[in-house]
Amino acid sequence: MTGRQLQSLxxxxxxxxxxxxxxxxxxxxxxxxxxxxxxxxxxxVIKRGLLSPxxxxxxxxxxxPLLTIAAGLIxxxxxxLWNLGVDGQFLLAAVCVAALAPALVTVMPVLxxxxxxxxxxxxxxxxxxxxxxxxxxxxxxxxIISTLxxxxxxxxxANVLIKIPFNDPTTTVPQTATLPVEDRLLRLGDTxxxxxxxxxxxxxxxxxxxxxxxSLGMKLxxxxxNPRAARHAGLxxxxxxxxxxxxxxxxxxxxxALDVLGVHGTIRADWNPAYGILVIPLVFLARFNxxxxxxxxxxxAVLMIGGESAARRLGVPNFFVLVLVAxxxxxxxxxxxxxxxRRSRLGV
Amino acid sequence: xxxxxxxxxxxxxxxxxxxxxxxxxxxxxxxPGVVANDDISLQFRRxxxxxxxxxxxxxxxxxxxxxxxxxxxxxxxIEVAGRTVAIGSPAAALRLGIGxxxxxxLLVPSLTVIENLMLGAPxxxxxxxxATLARFDELRDLLSTKLEPDAPVGRLSLxxxxxxxxxxxxxxxxxxxxxxxxxxxxxxxxVEELGTVIRRLRDHGVAIVFITHKLKEAYDLADxxxxxxxxxxVGSLAPDDLRRRSEKEVIDAVIAMIFGRAQEDAGLKDxxxxxxxxxxxxxxxxxxxxxxxxxxxxxxxxxxxxxxLTGASLEIRPxxxxxxxxxxxxxxxHLAEALAGQRQLSAGRIELDGDSIQDLDVIARRAKxxxxxxxERLDEGTAAHHSLAVNLVIKEIGxxxxxxQGITKWGKILGHAREKIESHDIRTPSARTAIGKLSGGNxxxxxxxxxxxxxxxxxxxxxxxxxxxxQNTLRARAWIRGGAGAPGAAIVVISxxxxxxxxxxxxxxxxxxxxxxxxxxxxxxxxxxxGRLMTGADSxxxxxDEAGQQTR
Numbered sequence: 048m049t050g051r052q053l054q055s056l057x058x059x060x061x062x063x064x065x066x067x068x069x070x071x072x073x074x075x076x077x078x079x080x081x082x083x084x085x086x087x088x089x090x091x092v093i094k095r096g097l098l099s100p101x102x103x104x105x106x107x108x109x110x111x112p113l114l115t116i117a118a119g120l121i122x123x124x125x126x127x128l129w130n131l132g133v134d135g136q137f138l139l140a141a142v143c144v145a146a147l148a149p150a151l152v153t154v155m156p157v158l159x160x161x162x163x164x165x166x167x168x169x170x171x172x173x174x175x176x177x178x179x180x181x182x183x184x185x186x187x188x189x190x191i192i193s194t195l196x197x198x199x200x201x202x203x204x205a206n207v208l209i210k211i212p213f214n215d216p217t218t219t220v221p222q223t224a225t226l227p228v229e230d231r232l233l234r235l236g237d238t239x240x241x242x243x244x245x246x247x248x249x250x251x252x253x254x255x256x257x258x259x260x261x262s263l264g265m266k267l268x269x270x271x272x273n274p275r276a277a278r279h280a281g282l283x284x285x286x287x288x289x290x291x292x293x294x295x296x297x298x299x300x301x302x303x304a305l306d307v308l309g310v311h312g313t314i315r316a317d318w319n320p321a322y323g324i325l326v327i328p329l330v331f332l333a334r335f336n337x338x339x340x341x342x343x344x345x346x347x348a349v350l351m352i353g354g355e356s357a358a359r360r361l362g363v364p365n366f367f368v369l370v371l372v373a374x375x376x377x378x379x380x381x382x383x384x385x386x387x388x389r390r391s392r393l394g395v
Numbered sequence: 396x397x398x399x400x401x402x403x404x405x406x407x408x409x410x411x412x413x414x415x416x417x418x419x420x421x422x423x424x425x426x427p428g429v430v431a432n433d434d435i436s437l438q439f440r441r442x443x444x445x446x447x448x449x450x451x452x453x454x455x456x457x458x459x460x461x462x463x464x465x466x467x468x469x470x471x472x473i474e475v476a477g478r479t480v481a482i483g484s485p486a487a488a489l490r491l492g493i494g495x496x497x498x499x500x501l502l503v504p505s506l507t508v509i510e511n512l513m514l515g516a517p518x519x520x521x522x523x524x525x526a527t528l529a530r531f532d533e534l535r536d537l538l539s540t541k542l543e544p545d546a547p548v549g550r551l552s553l554x555x556x557x558x559x560x561x562x563x564x565x566x567x568x569x570x571x572x573x574x575x576x577x578x579x580x581x582x583x584x585x586v587e588e589l590g591t592v593i594r595r596l597r598d599h600g601v602a603i604v605f606i607t608h609k610l611k612e613a614y615d616l617a618d619x620x621x622x623x624x625x626x627x628x629v630g631s632l633a634p635d636d637l638r639r640r641s642e643k644e645v646i647d648a649v650i651a652m653i654f655g656r657a658q659e660d661a662g663l664k665d666x667x668x669x670x671x672x673x674x675x676x677x678x679x680x681x682x683x684x685x686x687x688x689x690x691x692x693x694x695x696x697x698x699x700x701x702x703x704l705t706g707a708s709l710e711i712r713p714x715x716x717x718x719x720x721x722x723x724x725x726x727x728x729h730l731a732e733a734l735a736g737q738r739q740l741s742a743g744r745i746e747l748d749g750d751s752i753q754d755l756d757v758i759a760r761r762a763k764x765x766x767x768x769x770x771e772r773l774d775e776g777t778a779a780h781h782s783l784a785v786n787l788v789i790k791e792i793g794x795x796x797x798x799x800q801g802i803t804k805w806g807k808i809l810g811h812a813r814e815k816i817e818s819h820d821i822r823t824p825s826a827r828t829a830i831g832k833l834s835g836g837n838x839x840x841x842x843x844x845x846x847x848x849x850x851x852x853x854x855x856x857x858x859x860x861x862x863x864x865x866q867n868t869l870r871a872r873a874w875i876r877g878g879a880g881a882p883g884a885a886i887v888v889i890s891x892x893x894x895x896x897x898x899x900x901x902x903x904x905x906x907x908x909x910x911x912x913x914x915x916x917x918x919x920x921x922x923x924x925x926g927r928l929m930t931g932a933d934s935x936x937x938x939x940d941e942a943g944q945q946t947r
Contacts, residue, residue: 279769
């Protein structure tokens, strides 16, 4: 029995490590074709993203919005709702907070101001998902299309807000008023990591616990697994759809607040990091599991930060990180496919 | 399709020495915890109908999926036309001339007959309508049917759709056809037509593997009968044996094989032979009580392809079992859903114990004691990837004791599952096993376990024994007959097996075109009247078009 457990543990590890290794090898081949030294690139990425203190702190800081968005995606995806509009929800909430926070801190202490910002960000994100949610719940309209369209609208509206009503006239480029550094989220100890990381981690873990250990999570899972079974069991599909969307988009909005209040302090026009689109594949790779999401997001943040440094230093374009993620997805899919085939042959 | 004598069934020129089409030797297939096929050796001969009988879980389906290329055996040899082969995929099976017709129709309803038949062609080849039509005509003559090549499949009756499936199975050569429970979805007339088709194919030299658990059909159609039990072949009756013995002798012998003992259990035999209603004893009824359930003029809205309710009315007294008979697709599904609260009425009313309930939702009605056992076990009855334990409480999410202040009590849920596994004899590796991995019969037992409640006031069974083996069919029927464990509840049983309705019901209402066209007290001779109502012989039902399509 222990032999079997060991075997399944090794099998599970192989299913994760094999695709990672294959993706790195394929990436190395591509780098060679580009005339770059793959070992130097990978070494530089790891050194700058993980091993140097400033790099590590930057990587962890980068995980904050990614993790919070991922938490929201887990809720939606496990409820079978493909909320692909997180970028619009994120940016719109971020812009509202960027305009609101500097104004609030002038009239009240920082802590309540920040809490109000969190609530507003969550509400703005959730509100932006309301139209796709209602269309889906009432009329069964495909949420993939409607959330994507709302995302484009959200990003555009955010730009309009920055350039017209929220524009800070004292700067030359259009941007919102800047939140003074001392009013931003506290740092952890003497690092540069904002305490938002704790909120982000808590969001992922709470979502995980909610899905696994509460009645709401169970209802959402049943809706995701088989909507007809949910209807048969008397679950209120329409309300659950709206709730799942609101939680998912609200967390995306919260991610925007954490990014603005913890890192940027202001938003310039045409800034759109498109975190959502980056996180979606990671959430799939983690199979909607909260713990696995934390690992994948951290790995990805290291690649991003290290890759940004490598782009400046070695002349490998920043986009190469995305190429690595794409390769990772492909090799995960291939390993999964081969594993499934092996299993069905064994008749397990 | 009435058997006169065994001689008439097995033509004299047919003996045991027909050419062997497929020979299996020593086929073994293991699944975790089960040996599904244990050293099975069988031969299927050309020009012979070979019936495979056995209870659920006897290994019939596994054997079929090995033959059709869905599964590979762990050991053993398959010879097709004398050549040892490995059947690696369904496509490989088709290339070898082994076609399979599954229990449920697997056609694209929006495409025409001929388009469905062209679907199997390789993607790089152009659809050659002329060649397809030529083959279609050939097979249509062989099957002697009147199928139109350009009729959309969705408009055909289930029997006609099955004929299309048989054509597809024969497409690459008239060699071997496997029929998996082919009569389960058919009307009596459809069964008769299928019998004709099967005999024609047999006379044409096709080897036919006929999987069933209806002994009567096997006896009527088969030239050879093999019985599986617990993964082994426990006995066969060669054409000689079938010819020599009387119907009663054959049936006694087969029953003995199915159950592994010479069992003289009248109930089992009656169920097998479809004469169970003679044995059934119904709970006595207090006739003077006011009705528990009153439905008046219930109507629903239907989407395309469904039959709505068009003013259905019925009454059920406390403790009464009302059977709903009718050809599939005459509004039974909408009736069940309307009663359970899954479907809004567009007109009419539903009263339970004098309170009108037509505006209550599923949960509110469940709180009033309404229970619904759906016939779509996988499509809506369960969330297949979730555990048995979760599926057993899927209608209680958020309720005490399984959830407290919204927190899931996994210990309670698993404990509850273990109790139900024990009390309802659900065969599963564990309570955490995904319910979709269980056999159909065990999924049905789980649904029955979930809906069982002594406080129920209205219990709706939609095809309650479909897919169950004999022992469990008997148990379920006895249980319904005895009031479904809910004394005084009004019970609705929807079924397309008349014999089952006669067995369990006090009265049988017949649905046609979304209405109740008549109600018959169960007494000897009731079948005739029910049959007359079912075929609409003495009424012109509303929505008759649709009904006509289904029964044609």
